[in-house]
Amino acid sequence: MSPKHTYASRLSPEYPLLGLLIQQPAHGYSLHQRLTTDLGQFWRISLSQAYNILKRLETHGFIIGQMQEHVGTPARRHFEATPKGVKRFEEWLFTPSGSSVRAIRVEFLTRLYFTLAIYKERASHLIDEQITENHKHLEIIKGALDLLPLDQTINRLALELRVRQLESILDWLPQCSTALG
Amino acid sequence: MSPKHTYASRLSPEYPLLGLLIQQPAHGYSLHQRLTTDLGQFWRISLSQAYNILKRLETHGFIIGQMQEHVGTPARRHFEATPKGVKRFEEWLFTPSGSSVRAIRVEFLTRLYFTLAIYKERASHLIDEQITENHKHLEIIKGALDLLPLDQTINRLALELRVRQLESILDWLPQCSTALG
DNA sequence: CCGATATACTCACTGAGTGACTAGCATTAT
DNA sequence: ATAATGCTAGTCACTCAGTGAGTATATCGG
Numbered sequence: 001m002s003p004k005h006t007y008a009s010r011l012s013p014e015y016p017l018l019g020l021l022i023q024q025p026a027h028g029y030s031l032h033q034r035l036t037t038d039l040g041q042f043w044r045i046s047l048s049q050a051y052n053i054l055k056r057l058e059t060h061g062f063i064i065g066q067m068q069e070h071v072g073t074p075a076r077r078h079f080e081a082t083p084k085g086v087k088r089f090e091e092w093l094f095t096p097s098g099s100s101v102r103a104i105r106v107e108f109l110t111r112l113y114f115t116l117a118i119y120k121e122r123a124s125h126l127i128d129e130q131i132t133e134n135h136k137h138l139e140i141i142k143g144a145l146d147l148l149p150l151d152q153t154i155n156r157l158a159l160e161l162r163v164r165q166l167e168s169i170l171d172w173l174p175q176c177s178t179a180l181g
Numbered sequence: 182m183s184p185k186h187t188y189a190s191r192l193s194p195e196y197p198l199l200g201l202l203i204q205q206p207a208h209g210y211s212l213h214q215r216l217t218t219d220l221g222q223f224w225r226i227s228l229s230q231a232y233n234i235l236k237r238l239e240t241h242g243f244i245i246g247q248m249q250e251h252v253g254t255p256a257r258r259h260f261e262a263t264p265k266g267v268k269r270f271e272e273w274l275f276t277p278s279g280s281s282v283r284a285i286r287v288e289f290l291t292r293l294y295f296t297l298a299i300y301k302e303r304a305s306h307l308i309d310e311q312i313t314e315n316h317k318h319l320e321i322i323k324g325a326l327d328l329l330p331l332d333q334t335i336n337r338l339a340l341e342l343r344v345r346q347l348e349s350i351l352d353w354l355p356q357c358s359t360a361l362g
Numbered sequence: 363c364c365g366a367t368a369t370a371c372t373c374a375c376t377g378a379g380t381g382a383c384t385a386g387c388a389t390t391a392t
Numbered sequence: 393a394t395a396a397t398g399c400t401a402g403t404c405a406c407t408c409a410g411t412g413a414g415t416a417t418a419t420c421g422g
Contacts, residue, residue, distance in 0.1 A: 102282075158223045
C-alpha cells in the first residue's frame with residue numbers, strides 16, 4: 001500500500017511546504033501563497049505542483065486533509081501535519097545541508113528560515129556549522145583542481161567557477177548572523 | 182504518434198548527449214563515458230538516465246540507433262544524430278543561456294565547450310554576450326533587493342547571496358577567454 | 363448584469379533521476 | 393583450474409519534478 005521508496009532529495013519543495021504546514025495548518029491555495037511571499041526569492045513552484053506535493057505527503061501519511069464545508073466559498077481541504085510528518089520535517093531540519101551552490105541557496109536558507117522561526121537559539125550554530133562545512137568543501141574542490149590536467153580546459157573552468165562561488169558564499173555566510181538579532 | 186509537447190529545458194542533459202553524438206556517433210555506454218570524462222565536472226548523470234534520454238531522443242526522431250552485430254562482445258546499439266537532431270542541437274546552441282547561477286555552470290559551459298569544438302570563431306562572442314547579459318541581470322536583482330522591505334529577512338539574504346554569486350561569475354567570465362588561445 | 367479577477371482545486375501529461383536487475387567477457391587471486 | 397571480481401552494455405519499473413490546460417465559484421467595479 002505505502003510506497004516502497006521515497007526518493008525526495010533534501011532540496012525538495014516538500015520540506016518548505018511541510019514546514020509551513022507545521023507552523024500553521026492551511027489549505028492548498030493559501031499555503032502556496034505563504035510559500036511564494038515568505039520564501040519566494042528561493043522557492044518558486046506552481047500551484048499545481050504544490051497540490052501534487054500535498055497529495056504525495058498525504059499518501060505517505062505525513063499530512064492529513066479534511067474537507068471544510070465553509071458555506072459561501074468553494075469547497076476546500078484543510079491540511080495539517082501528522083506526528084509522522086513532524087518527525088520527518090525535524091529529521092530533515094537537523095541534518096546538515098549540502099555545500100553545493102544550489103544546496104546553500106535553497107536548502108540552507110530554508111533550514112535557516114525554519115530554525116529562526118522554531119528553534120531560534122540554534123540558528124547561530126547552524127550558520128557556524130555551514131561555514132566550517134563549506135571551508136572543507138572548498139579545500140576538496142581546490143584539491144581536485146590541482147589534480148586536473150591542464151588540457152581539461154572546460155572542466156578546469158568549471159572547477160574554477162565553483163571555487164569562486166564557494167568563496168563568495170563564505171563571504172556571505174557571516175552576514176546571515178545579522179538575521180539573529 | 183509523435184509526442185505533443187517537448188518540455189526539455191535548455192539545461193537538460195539531452196543537449197550535451199546530442200552534441201557529443203553529433204561530434205561522433207557512438208553506443209550508449211561509450212557516450213556516457215565521454216560525457217563523464219569530457220564534461221564530468223558539470224554533467225553527472227547515471228548510465229540508466231543516459232539510456233532514458235537516448236530512448237527519448239530516438240522516439241522524437243533526433244537520433245537513430247541500429248543494432249551492431251559485433252561478434253565477441255555483447256550486442257550494442259550504435260546511435261547517430263539525424264538532420265532533425267542536428268537542427269535541434271544548433272538551435273539550442275545559438276540561443277542565449279539563462280543568467281541564473283545554475284544556467285551559467287551547466288548551460289553556458291556546455292555551449293562554450295561545443296562552440297569551441299565546432300565553431301571556434303564564435304566563442305569570444307559567446308563570452309562577451311554572456312557578460313553583458315549578466316550585467317543586466319545583476320542590475321535587475323539589485324533593483325529587486327532595493328524594493329524588498331527590510332523585514333523580509335530571509336528573502337533579502339537570498340537576494341544578497343545572488344548578487345554576490347553574479348558578481349563572482351562576472352569576475353570569472355573573462356577567464357574563459359583564456360580557453361580560446 | 364456583465365466581464366475581469368481572485369480563490370480553490372483537478373487532471374493528464376512530459377521529463378529528471380534512481381536503483382535493482384541481467385548478461386557476457388576479461389582479469390586476477392587462490 | 394576455477395572462483396571471484398569487475399568492466400562493458402543495456403533494460404525495467406519506479407518515484408519525484410514540473411507544466412499547462414481546464415473546472416468552478418465568489419467578488420467587485422462599471
